[in-house]
Amino acid sequence: MQIDPHTLTPEATYRLLSGLVVPRPIAWISTLSPTGVLNLAPFSCFTFVSNAPPLLGVNVDRKAGRYKDTAAHIHRRGEYVVHIGDASQLDAIHASSEEHPEDVSEAELLGLATLPGETVAVPRLRDVPVAMECRLSQVVAFGSTGSEFIVGEVTRFHLRDGLMHDGKVETLALDPVGRIGGPHYATLGRIFTLHRPPQA
Numbered sequence: 001m002q003i004d005p006h007t008l009t010p011e012a013t014y015r016l017l018s019g020l021v022v023p024r025p026i027a028w029i030s031t032l033s034p035t036g037v038l039n040l041a042p043f044s045c046f047t048f049v050s051n052a053p054p055l056l057g058v059n060v061d062r063k064a065g066r067y068k069d070t071a072a073h074i075h076r077r078g079e080y081v082v083h084i085g086d087a088s089q090l091d092a093i094h095a096s097s098e099e100h101p102e103d104v105s106e107a108e109l110l111g112l113a114t115l116p117g118e119t120v121a122v123p124r125l126r127d128v129p130v131a132m133e134c135r136l137s138q139v140v141a142f143g144s145t146g147s148e149f150i151v152g153e154v155t156r157f158h159l160r161d162g163l164m165h166d167g168k169v170e171t172l173a174l175d176p177v178g179r180i181g182g183p184h185y186a187t188l189g190r191i192f193t194l195h196r197p198p199q200a
């Protein structure tokens with residue numbers, strides 16, 4: 001089967017790519033509205049882009065040509081928190097993707113406890129394995145739909161006690177969830193350990 005991308009609408013291309021580029025980690029992002037309402041939404045076009053300084057990147061598309069609340073708040077305040085939820089929080093992660101008016105807090109609707117940020121004004125979720133406070137570093141626009149790659153510098157890492165051992169994250173203890181095509185998610189499944197091949 002061959003597909004000419006020029007024959008696809010942006011929506012069809014999104015469905016194709018989101019089914020092919022899998023699994024994708026989920027950035028569960030909290031932001032503050034201009035009136036101080038805590039917004040919470042998941043984004044799965046997410047990665048880290050630098051370790052010195054620590055930079056995280058997330059792609060945020062527009063909705064009907066307008067900024068989504070998350071992007072609008074990041075542009076306005078320059079601060080946000082990226083969380084990594086675990087498998088026990090999957091229902092809340094999915095539910096937080098539902099669109100609400102800007103004056104509705106998804107965290108409050110879902111009964112998610114929060115703590116104040118330490119380096120940013122945006123609160124973080126209390127019960128997630130990982131929360132990373134971020135300050136906006138740069139925004140790069142891509143494509144014709146208004147999509148933006150938002151890069152933020154991590155100003156504080158919050159990790160659940162027991163999540164690290166000898167300086168490394170225990171992935172099984174993290175128990176992250178990933179997004180695949182459509183309304184589908186995945187957990188880690190089997191983990192394979194491969195050692196470097198011997199040098200010639």
